[in-house]
Amino acid sequence: MCTDVLILAGGVGERLWPFSTESRPKQFLRVAGNKSFLQSALERAWSLNVPGNIYIITRSTWSDLVLEDIVDLAERNNLPDLPGKTVVMGEPFGKNTAPAAAWLSRMLETQSPGGETSLLLMASDHVIGNTEIFIRDVEAASWFTARRNLVSFAIEPRYPSTGYGYITAGRSLEGPSGNGATVFEAAAFREKPDEQTARRYIEEGNAYWNSGLYAFRCDFLLEELEKHAPGIASAFSRPITPEYRTVQGVRVMEPHDGVLAAYEATPSVSIDYAVSEKCERSVSVLARFDWDDVGSWDSLINYLEPEAGNASLVNAPGCYVKSDIPVALCGTDDLVVIIRDGKAFIARKGQTELVKEALAGLRDKDAL
Numbered sequence: 001m002c003t004d005v006l007i008l009a010g011g012v013g014e015r016l017w018p019f020s021t022e023s024r025p026k027q028f029l030r031v032a033g034n035k036s037f038l039q040s041a042l043e044r045a046w047s048l049n050v051p052g053n054i055y056i057i058t059r060s061t062w063s064d065l066v067l068e069d070i071v072d073l074a075e076r077n078n079l080p081d082l083p084g085k086t087v088v089m090g091e092p093f094g095k096n097t098a099p100a101a102a103w104l105s106r107m108l109e110t111q112s113p114g115g116e117t118s119l120l121l122m123a124s125d126h127v128i129g130n131t132e133i134f135i136r137d138v139e140a141a142s143w144f145t146a147r148r149n150l151v152s153f154a155i156e157p158r159y160p161s162t163g164y165g166y167i168t169a170g171r172s173l174e175g176p177s178g179n180g181a182t183v184f185e186a187a188a189f190r191e192k193p194d195e196q197t198a199r200r201y202i203e204e205g206n207a208y209w210n211s212g213l214y215a216f217r218c219d220f221l222l223e224e225l226e227k228h229a230p231g232i233a234s235a236f237s238r239p240i241t242p243e244y245r246t247v248q249g250v251r252v253m254e255p256h257d258g259v260l261a262a263y264e265a266t267p268s269v270s271i272d273y274a275v276s277e278k279c280e281r282s283v284s285v286l287a288r289f290d291w292d293d294v295g296s297w298d299s300l301i302n303y304l305e306p307e308a309g310n311a312s313l314v315n316a317p318g319c320y321v322k323s324d325i326p327v328a329l330c331g332t333d334d335l336v337v338i339i340r341d342g343k344a345f346i347a348r349k350g351q352t353e354l355v356k357e358a359l360a361g362l363r364d365k366d367a368l
Contacts, residue, residue: 002120002142002215003043006104009038009066009124010059010094014356015295018343019322026294027124030066031303036124037294038066039073046082047131048120048138052108053087056124060090060255071248083249089242092255092263097121097212098274099266102225103238103259105218110239114219118145120216121271123204128304130291139287140181140213144173150224150276151215152186152286154208155291160198163295163353165191165210166271167284168201174284182286189277208284211291216269221275229274237265297336297345297352311337318328318349 007071020026027038035043038056045054048136058066066088074082081203091100101121108117111352128134141151154167170185189210197352200205225233240258244251276282294300311321314330319329323339334349345355362368 001048001050001139001300002118002145003050003052003098004047004049004108004117004119005054005192006101006119007045007054007056007124008097008100008118008119008121009037009056009062010091010100011096011125014359015353016300017355017359018338018340018345021299025062026123027126027323028062028069031093032299034075036069036224037127038069038186040127041072041122042070042082042086042125043077044119044128044131044134045122046085046112047135049118053085054106055087055089057089057104058124059094060092063088063090063252063254064282067247067250067252068368070250086250087244088250090252090254095263095266095268096270097270098229098232099235099263100227100230100267101214101221102266103240103262106236107240107242109218109222116146116219118142118215118217121216123212123293125294126211127290127294129274129287129290131132134177134289135285137181137213137285137289140175140179140183140354142281143176143182144285145215145217145220148217148220149281149283150220150279151202152282152284153211153213153287153291154184155211155287157202157207157209160195160202161209162192162195162198164197164293165189165212166193166201166207169284173283181288184284184286186276186282189272189282189288191272191277207274208286209216210272210276211287214276215305220281224275224279227268228278229267231265232269235262283301295353296336296351297347297355301336324332346358 004278009027011025013020013022016026028036030036112350144151167186168188170187173183242253243256244253257337310323311327314327318334321337336347
């Protein structure tokens with residue numbers, strides 16, 4: 001099993017606007033069983049029983065929100081050891097996923113040089129089912145990680161999506177005995193193709209969605225960054241001594257001069273572009289667990305109940321309304337209507353990913 005877990009809790013709160021905003025992004029929304037996405041990710045990380053720690057990298061402005069979720073989860077679920085195993089690392093500003101992975105990898109390598117420290121990198125805002133199967137898939141990934149590979153988790157595509165990256169499968173590989181996981185060489189990565197290409201991938205049956213979950217040894221990732229993303233490697237080449245404050249048992253690392261200097265120097269790039277597309281030792285585990293990145297209102301409404309008390313729908317089949325003010329919807333179909341705190345988002349189902357373009361238009365009009 002990997003020695004530590006890294007949960008990425010950044011983002012700008014656009015895709016599920018107006019329920020998620022920059023001041024309270026998606027990972028803090030409570031959707032299932034009154035748990036936030038972040039709390040579900042923490043439970044998932046805890047289930048792995050790693051010998052090291054669970055690290056959460058987030059914007060420093062959200063550190064207190066993360067802290068609240070950790071303490072609340074520990075108290076409500078009788079997990080007294082969770083705060084002591086969890087470290088919150090506050091970024092001065094977002095620089096995408098590769099710098100975050102480089103920061104923690106360098107820190108852990110400095111603390112245990114040559115110690116074969118390895119990380120499972122996971123998002124804070126995905127829905128993942130079948131925890132026992134998830135653990136077995138991570139065990140298979142960890143087996144390949146120990147043999148100096150970058151391991152991704154591939155998802156069987158359900159439709160020709162243009163919103164996900166794709167992994168093209170190469171030759172099959174033998175994994176750990178008795179695990180039963182399907183593992184293959186990752187022959188190629190392709191970020192968010194056009195619709196024609198996405199349909200071709202489905203027809204050929206040899207390409208999978210890239211879940212964004214990764215496993216790797218810290219020393220291996222740093223070596224790959226030196227080869228393929230020297231700007232990131234250089235920015236985090238010097239050890240950054242952590243400075244913590246401890247709150248209710250949780251260590252909280254706020255940005256200091258060393259972190260700020262590294263983030264100012266590093267380019268903003270995802271781990272997909274920085275490493276996985278170029279790595280020559282890249283393998284994928286075909287996920288047997290259920291996975292959804294809940295990246296749009298089209299997806300999220302599958303996990304939420306509409307607030308029927310605030311809505312009257314007349315001849316409006318297929319419509320979904322969630323609003324904190326009364327709404328009457330008549331003579332239309334398949335609309336998603338979201339209203340919160342004086343802000344409204346209305347889109348036809350299947351078109352809700354356009355919210356980012358809509359928000360850009362509102363900003364151009366100084367309406368936000």
